[in-house]
Amino acid sequence: MSDEIKKSLLIIDDDDFTRDMYADVFRGADFTIYEARDGIEGLDIATQKLPDAIFTGIVMPRMDGFTLIETLKKHTNTASIPIVISSHLGREEDKKRAELLGVREFIVRDTTTPREVVTIVSNLFAKGAEYALQFDPYALDAQRMAQQLRINSHFQCMECGEKMLIKVRVDDSKENPWFRMKFVCPKCGWQLP
């Protein structure tokens, strides 16, 4: 990341040890770090500093991660800050909820090394890494796909009815290039995993 402007990351976790550990790892990867101990502190710093990304836990005193994210998404100046959740328990229902809120990545702490976490967060800033595409819901296999995904045949958002877009994330910087696609509502941000 040396040829780019230093990225800032807000790390929110009530556990001092965990927070310090990630702060060190990210500083080592040339990030500017802000730290907060709960959702209230996190909201405060996010609003003041407008970090390039937020890395937050879920279970915290005073204000939990989900309440924080909901609040950030409601305000125009913080709504587009990419958020990564660091989950201790990795519960499916939390993962679903995170997706509905437009959280970019959901990390299960015990199965993801700090190095991998840095890569995942860094990938949020990879240039041209995400593309929004439109497609024809009636062409070729689209209707079969709609059935399998249990989405309506017009590929409309299940929250607001807007036509969904396909978002494709591409990483061709590594030996084994990968891409991943998601259906996303351009209006309310609802996502189909």
Ligand SMILES: [Zn+2]
């Ligand atoms: Zn929608």
